[in-house]
Amino acid sequence: MATSSEPVDDPAVRTGDTGSDRIRRGGRGMDTIRRLPATLLFSLVVLAVFLAAVALGSVLIPQDPFEQDLLNRNVPPSLEHLAGTDNFGRDVLARLLYGAKLTLMVGLGGVVSALVFGAVLGLTALAVGQWLSVPVYGLIDFIRALPDVLLALILIVALGPAISSVMIALGIAFAPFFAYVARAAWMREMAADYITVARTFGAGRLRILYRHALPNIIGAVITLVAVILPRCIVTESVLSFLGLGVSPDTPTWGRMIADGTPLFERAPHAVLIPVLALSTLTLALALLGNHLRARVDPLRADERRRKTDR
Amino acid sequence: MTTVLTVLWHLTRAATLIAGITILVFLLVRVVPGDVVDVLAIEGGLTDAQAEALRANLGLTVSWFDQFRAWCIGVLQGDFGESLRFRVPAADLLWHAIPVTLRLAAASLLLGFVLAVSVSLLATLRPQSVFVSLVDALNIWSISVPTFCAGLVGILVFSLWLGWLPVLGNFLVPVIILGVDAAGQIVKPLHEEMKELGTAAYVRTARAKGLHPLRIVIVHVLPAAAPVLLAMTGLIAASFIGGALTMEVLFGLPGVGSLAFNAINGRDYPLIQAVVLFLAVSVILINFATDLAHRLIDPRPER
Numbered sequence: 001m002a003t004s005s006e007p008v009d010d011p012a013v014r015t016g017d018t019g020s021d022r023i024r025r026g027g028r029g030m031d032t033i034r035r036l037p038a039t040l041l042f043s044l045v046v047l048a049v050f051l052a053a054v055a056l057g058s059v060l061i062p063q064d065p066f067e068q069d070l071l072n073r074n075v076p077p078s079l080e081h082l083a084g085t086d087n088f089g090r091d092v093l094a095r096l097l098y099g100a101k102l103t104l105m106v107g108l109g110g111v112v113s114a115l116v117f118g119a120v121l122g123l124t125a126l127a128v129g130q131w132l133s134v135p136v137y138g139l140i141d142f143i144r145a146l147p148d149v150l151l152a153l154i155l156i157v158a159l160g161p162a163i164s165s166v167m168i169a170l171g172i173a174f175a176p177f178f179a180y181v182a183r184a185a186w187m188r189e190m191a192a193d194y195i196t197v198a199r200t201f202g203a204g205r206l207r208i209l210y211r212h213a214l215p216n217i218i219g220a221v222i223t224l225v226a227v228i229l230p231r232c233i234v235t236e237s238v239l240s241f242l243g244l245g246v247s248p249d250t251p252t253w254g255r256m257i258a259d260g261t262p263l264f265e266r267a268p269h270a271v272l273i274p275v276l277a278l279s280t281l282t283l284a285l286a287l288l289g290n291h292l293r294a295r296v297d298p299l300r301a302d303e304r305r306r307k308t309d310r
Numbered sequence: 311m312t313t314v315l316t317v318l319w320h321l322t323r324a325a326t327l328i329a330g331i332t333i334l335v336f337l338l339v340r341v342v343p344g345d346v347v348d349v350l351a352i353e354g355g356l357t358d359a360q361a362e363a364l365r366a367n368l369g370l371t372v373s374w375f376d377q378f379r380a381w382c383i384g385v386l387q388g389d390f391g392e393s394l395r396f397r398v399p400a401a402d403l404l405w406h407a408i409p410v411t412l413r414l415a416a417a418s419l420l421l422g423f424v425l426a427v428s429v430s431l432l433a434t435l436r437p438q439s440v441f442v443s444l445v446d447a448l449n450i451w452s453i454s455v456p457t458f459c460a461g462l463v464g465i466l467v468f469s470l471w472l473g474w475l476p477v478l479g480n481f482l483v484p485v486i487i488l489g490v491d492a493a494g495q496i497v498k499p500l501h502e503e504m505k506e507l508g509t510a511a512y513v514r515t516a517r518a519k520g521l522h523p524l525r526i527v528i529v530h531v532l533p534a535a536a537p538v539l540l541a542m543t544g545l546i547a548a549s550f551i552g553g554a555l556t557m558e559v560l561f562g563l564p565g566v567g568s569l570a571f572n573a574i575n576g577r578d579y580p581l582i583q584a585v586v587l588f589l590a591v592s593v594i595l596i597n598f599a600t601d602l603a604h605r606l607i608d609p610r611p612e613r
């Protein structure tokens with residue numbers, strides 16, 4: 001994953017060592033001024049357009065995303081159908097706008113359940129004590145050792161094909177990320193003086209977690225939401241593509257790609273347009289996530305500290 | 311003494327992990343509604359009586375615990391059970407699939423490794439050149455373009471429009487797609503690390519001695535960045551063993567990913583278990599090898 005090149009994150013700048021290095025100096029100042037806001041601007045614009053589509057989708061496009069027009073199947077993009085039609089003569093743009101909401105819903109559902117399974121469970125276990133946190137993190141290690149697509153596949157088959165099983169499967173598959181970040185943040189906070197103070201005043205473990213440590217941990221966890229959301233969206237599309245995602249009457253973008261694939265040769269637009277939309281959205285989310293993470297990731301903060309000490 | 315203890319600790323952890331994953335998957339696949347007999351019944355039209363007889367014959371009527379015990383005893387004797395659908399030993403199916411996946415994973419990893427190292431080397435050497443942007447471009451590509459989308463476009467362009475390659479059984483396009491994806495994940499941390507190391511005192515000394523910049527980067531900076539390179543490569547290698555699943559399905563490669571996909575769809579319990587056991591063992595072996603290589607390669611003295 002990318003780290004952004006902010007001056008704040010640069011130990012050389014923080015320690016005042018700006019040495020006359022040829023290797024490292026290349027255009028770092030320009031970097032900060034020019035590239036970073038541009039990527040951020042890009043992701044904000046894309047996300048604004050996406051959210052507008054989610055909110056206004058059905059208002060903007062008069063066509064019904066489910067209406068079949070069997071005389072106009074696989075029509076390439078034209079004035080009447082701006083993004084063409086699919087194999088059932090349904091308007092691709094209308095489905096794309098309608099699917100935006102579903103894509104976001106499944107992605108968010110996946111992230112939120114990952115947050116619950118990973119961070120909430122992990123932190124509670126850590127706060128309660130080792131007898132709980134060791135088995136919980138042991139389970140997390142098992143989950144981590146299986147490839148996420150394979151795990152999600154097994155889970156969806158186990159839970160039955162429904163939009164909620166996709167969310168739960170994504171949640172379990174991505175829970176380890178949240179659990180590890182939560183643990184790193186927890187360790188960091190537990191070493192801080194204010195926790196020692198709270199403990200001397202007799203605060204219980206769970207009280208320390210929710211009252212004292214949580215406000216300082218929450219930033220890292222929320223940031224991870226932005227990093228994992230695009231991965232959830234992509235994994236959902238992979239699952240749909242493999243035929244085990246949401247059902248055909250819920251056209252998420254992944255589902256649209258999957259549906260269009262058999263007729264790829266005849267109607268490439270029905271696949272390429274959702275692919276493009278999906279990639280643009282994940283790109284915007286990933287850029288935003290990396291930007292946020294460069295500031296608050298506890299795992300990375302440790303890394304930074306270590307490097308400065310060296 | 312401490313080394314022996316460390317090795318023992320690692321082995322215990324690995325064994326626990328393998329056992330845990332095996333049990334987890336064993337239970338998961340049995341929670342799945344419908345079993346292999348249902349699938350066969352739909353495909354072959356069995357009567358209820360026939361289906362029940364088949365179930366008993368396949369050992370699916372005894373309790374989960376007995377099934378698990380029987381399976382464990384089999385595995386310890388080197389018998390991974392018989393695929394319920396294809397009626398051949400699961401180990402044989404796996405044995406045919408492994409080389410395909412290994413070839414795909416190894417070739418993609420090699421491409422990704424070479425691409426990432428050369429691009430970050432050039433970017434470190436020439437900080438104002440186009441290579442620095444290439445680092446970001448590769449990274450952004452790997453984040454935002456799902457491999458199966460790239461695969462679809464690849465099929466469209468190379469097979470359908472240009473007619474160069476057959477759609478199925480194709481090897482080169484998935485290797486390029488996975489390789490570029492791997493490169494994108496490796497290149498950014500590697501470049502950051504190399505930039506960082508460029509400020510180290512020993513690099514300044516090397517420069518003061520008048521060494522050629524290329525020599526400094528290759529002999530002094532790159533080996534010190536090896537741990538990052540290794541860690542990333544290990545992670546990606548582990549994910550390729552099973553994560554090449556979509557590529558294998560898309561391009562019709564008969565590898566472990568395709569096997570797992572078909573086994574899950576067909577509720578072929580012994581086959582799923584064999585594949586998962588294989589994946590767990592490979593992931594653990596890769597992690598172990600990464601750890602070992604880390605100790606051997608890192609030029610810094612132990613802290």
